[in-house]
Amino acid sequence: MSKIVLSLERCKGCHLCVSVCPTKALTPSGELGEKGYETVRVDEEKCVQCGSCYRMCPDYVIEIL
Ligand code: SF4
Numbered sequence: 001m002s003k004i005v006l007s008l009e010r011c012k013g014c015h016l017c018v019s020v021c022p023t024k025a026l027t028p029s030g031e032l033g034e035k036g037y038e039t040v041r042v043d044e045e046k047c048v049q050c051g052s053c054y055r056m057c058p059d060y061v062i063e064i065l
């Protein structure tokens, strides 16, 4: 089973990943990251490993292992 890994220190809070997630597994975290922007969190139970967030993120925050 794949696993999503988020390197949130690179997240700039654009939430493009949230907008493309088909199952709403990715949501705004309500917390500020190192850059001072609201990061995201992933609900692994809802994630279907489609890869859309990985392809969309401009800052290479998301890896699917
Ligand atoms: S697309 Fe990348 S930079 Fe933008 S909120 Fe999502 S993880 Fe952060």
Ligand code: SF4
Pocket (backbone or CB within 6 Å): 004, 020, 021, 022, 023, 024, 025, 026, 042, 046, 047, 048, 049, 050, 051, 052, 053, 054
């Ligand atoms: S891999 Fe797909 S289902 Fe999983 S968090 Fe990313 S966009 Fe959502």
